[in-house]
Amino acid sequence: MLASSSMGMSPISLLAAWQDWLLHLSLAPGKQAELALKGLEKIQRFRGFLAASAAAADGRAACITPLPQDRRFAHPGWQSLPFSAFSQSFLLWQQWWHNATTGIAGVSGKHERLVEFYSRQVLDMVSPSNFPATNPEVIERTMQEGGANFVAGFQNLLADLTDHLDGPPDGASDAFRPGHEVAVTPGEVVFRNELIELIQYRPATGTVKAEPILIVPAWIMKYYILDLSPENSLIRHLVGQGHTVFCISWRNPGREQRDVSFDDYRRLGPMAALDAVQAITGSATIHGVGYCLGGTLLSVAAAAMARDGDDRLASLSLFAAQVDFDEPGEIGLFIDESQLALLEDVMWSEGYLDQRRMAGAFRMLRSQDLVWSRLVSRYLLGDRPELNDLMAWNADSTRMPYRMHADYLRQFFLNNDLAQGRFRVGGRAIHLEDIRVPTFAVATETDHVAPWRSVFKLVHLLNTDIDFVLTNGGHNAGIVSEPGHPGRVYRLLSHRDGQPHPDPDGWTASAPKQPGSWWPAWTDWLDRHSSGEVAPPPMGRADAGYAPLCAAPGHYVLQP
Incomplete structure (x- = not known):
C-alpha cells in the first residue's frame, strides 16, 4: 500500500535525509550566517538586474544564466520584462537552495545528495515556466490561436487520463509493432529455454567474419532497442558489415x-547462448556484446569464464554498462536499505517488480524534460508530440523477478560486490581483473542510468587492452547513434594494458571530438x-539440437 502511494519510493529514507540535514543545519551558525549573506547578495543582484532592465532599451540585462541543460527559458519572450524578472528571481532562488542543501558539516554524503535532489524537484514544480500566466510562450500561443x-x-489531458484508467497498454504503440515496423531484421529463433529466445540473423553478404557476435541486452528492456527501424538498427548495421549476429530476447x-x-x-542466458552459437557456427571464439544490465551480466560471465579457463570469448564490447557501482549516479539515490526493504516486500507480494513501479523515480531524474516540459507542451501549448520508434520502445516495459532483482540491487548497487571481488559464481569468488580479452566500452555524456565516469572505471578495473568511447547523447539515444545521425560526436581512448591509467576528466579535457557516429569505429575495431x-x-543446426523454431522477432518479445 505504501509503495502504491509513493511511486515505489521509501518515504522513510527521505525523512531520514531531511532530518539529518535540518538537525545539522540548526547546529551550524556559521552556515546559517553564510546563507543569510548569500540571500542578501542575491537580493542586491536582483535589484541591480531590475534597474538595468528598466534602463536598457532591449531589456536583455541578466544577473544569472540557466545551466546548459536547462531549456525552460529559451523562448525569446523570457528576455523581456516582466518575464525576465520571473525567470531571474527563480534561478537565483534555485541557486540559493543549492547552497542551503550542500556543504553542511555532519550531513552524510548520501543524505546531502537526497536533500539537494528533492529540493530541486520541489522547485521545478513552482517554476514560472509551468504556469500560463507567467510563461510568455503560452501567452503568445494563446493570443495567436484564440x-x-x-x-x-x-x-490531451482527457486522452492521457483515459489511457491511465484503461490500464497500461499490452505492448508498444500500434505504429511501431515488433516484427512489422520495428525489429524487422530477417532472422530465426534457433533456441528457446524458460528464460531466453536466441535469434540468429540472416547474412547479408557473401562472406562473413569468422567470429560471430552474441548480443546480451538488458532484461529490464525489450531487446529491439538494438533493432528499431531499419535506418537506425544496430543489428542490421552489423549484418550489413558482414558479421554473423545472434541476439538474446x-x-x-x-x-x-x-x-x-x-x-x-x-x-x-549468455552461457546457454554461447553453447548454441558455438554449436551452430563451429567457431572456437565469439565476440560478446552487452548493453546496460546485459553488459554487467556479460562481465560476470566473462570473469567466471576466465576463472574457469573457458576461453570462448574473442572480445568484449560493453555499452553503457557498469561493473563498479560505487558512483552509480542519481539513480543510486533511490537505493538504500530502507528502499530495498520496501521493494523486496512489493516483489515478494507480487512475485516481480513491474518497471512502472519505478517509473516515477526514473522520471524524477530528468523531471524538467520528462515531467514539467511535457506538461507545458501537452496541456498548455496543446501540442501532441509525434511518437517515434524509440518512444514506443520505451513504453514497451518489462518486469524483473523477485529473487533476481533483489539479488541484483543488493549485491551490485548496495554492496558493490562485483568490483570489490566478493561476488560469487558457483560458490567461488570471481574477479574482473581476470578478464584478459580485448574490450571496447561505450559511455554517453548525459547518461542518468550509467554515468560515464562510472563506466570509465572499466579502464582501471580490467587488466587488458581497452578502447573507450564517450559519445554525446543519453543512455539510449547515445547508443542508437546510426551513421548520418545529425549532431553526433565522440571521443576515443585507446588504453593498452600496462600503460599508466588516465584520469577521466583530464582525458576529456584533452581528447579531440570526432564528428559522426561511433558505430564505424566499433566495427573497425571488431574487424x-x-x-x-x-x-x-x-x-x-538441427543435428545439434538448434533447429529454427520460428521467424524473428520470436514470441518472448511479444509477451505483454
Whole structure:
C-alpha cells in the first residue's frame, strides 16, 4: 500500500535525509550566517538586474544564466520584462537552495545528495515556466490561436487520463509493432529455454567474419532497442558489415518466475547462448556484446569464464554498462536499505517488480524534460508530440523477478560486490581483473542510468587492452547513434594494458571530438579482432539440437 502511494519510493529514507540535514543545519551558525549573506547578495543582484532592465532599451540585462541543460527559458519572450524578472528571481532562488542543501558539516554524503535532489524537484514544480500566466510562450500561443491551445490541451489531458484508467497498454504503440515496423531484421529463433529466445540473423553478404557476435541486452528492456527501424538498427548495421549476429530476447517474467536468481540469468542466458552459437557456427571464439544490465551480466560471465579457463570469448564490447557501482549516479539515490526493504516486500507480494513501479523515480531524474516540459507542451501549448520508434520502445516495459532483482540491487548497487571481488559464481569468488580479452566500452555524456565516469572505471578495473568511447547523447539515444545521425560526436581512448591509467576528466579535457557516429569505429575495431572471412553458417543446426523454431522477432518479445 505504501509503495502504491509513493511511486515505489521509501518515504522513510527521505525523512531520514531531511532530518539529518535540518538537525545539522540548526547546529551550524556559521552556515546559517553564510546563507543569510548569500540571500542578501542575491537580493542586491536582483535589484541591480531590475534597474538595468528598466534602463536598457532591449531589456536583455541578466544577473544569472540557466545551466546548459536547462531549456525552460529559451523562448525569446523570457528576455523581456516582466518575464525576465520571473525567470531571474527563480534561478537565483534555485541557486540559493543549492547552497542551503550542500556543504553542511555532519550531513552524510548520501543524505546531502537526497536533500539537494528533492529540493530541486520541489522547485521545478513552482517554476514560472509551468504556469500560463507567467510563461510568455503560452501567452503568445494563446493570443495567436484564440485559446484553442487550451482546448487541445484539455483533450490531451482527457486522452492521457483515459489511457491511465484503461490500464497500461499490452505492448508498444500500434505504429511501431515488433516484427512489422520495428525489429524487422530477417532472422530465426534457433533456441528457446524458460528464460531466453536466441535469434540468429540472416547474412547479408557473401562472406562473413569468422567470429560471430552474441548480443546480451538488458532484461529490464525489450531487446529491439538494438533493432528499431531499419535506418537506425544496430543489428542490421552489423549484418550489413558482414558479421554473423545472434541476439538474446529475454522472457517477460511473471509470478511463476519469482524465484529465478541472478545466476539463473547468467546460466540460462549468455552461457546457454554461447553453447548454441558455438554449436551452430563451429567457431572456437565469439565476440560478446552487452548493453546496460546485459553488459554487467556479460562481465560476470566473462570473469567466471576466465576463472574457469573457458576461453570462448574473442572480445568484449560493453555499452553503457557498469561493473563498479560505487558512483552509480542519481539513480543510486533511490537505493538504500530502507528502499530495498520496501521493494523486496512489493516483489515478494507480487512475485516481480513491474518497471512502472519505478517509473516515477526514473522520471524524477530528468523531471524538467520528462515531467514539467511535457506538461507545458501537452496541456498548455496543446501540442501532441509525434511518437517515434524509440518512444514506443520505451513504453514497451518489462518486469524483473523477485529473487533476481533483489539479488541484483543488493549485491551490485548496495554492496558493490562485483568490483570489490566478493561476488560469487558457483560458490567461488570471481574477479574482473581476470578478464584478459580485448574490450571496447561505450559511455554517453548525459547518461542518468550509467554515468560515464562510472563506466570509465572499466579502464582501471580490467587488466587488458581497452578502447573507450564517450559519445554525446543519453543512455539510449547515445547508443542508437546510426551513421548520418545529425549532431553526433565522440571521443576515443585507446588504453593498452600496462600503460599508466588516465584520469577521466583530464582525458576529456584533452581528447579531440570526432564528428559522426561511433558505430564505424566499433566495427573497425571488431574487424581488427577478427581472424578473417568464411562462408556464412547455416541458419540453426538441427543435428545439434538448434533447429529454427520460428521467424524473428520470436514470441518472448511479444509477451505483454
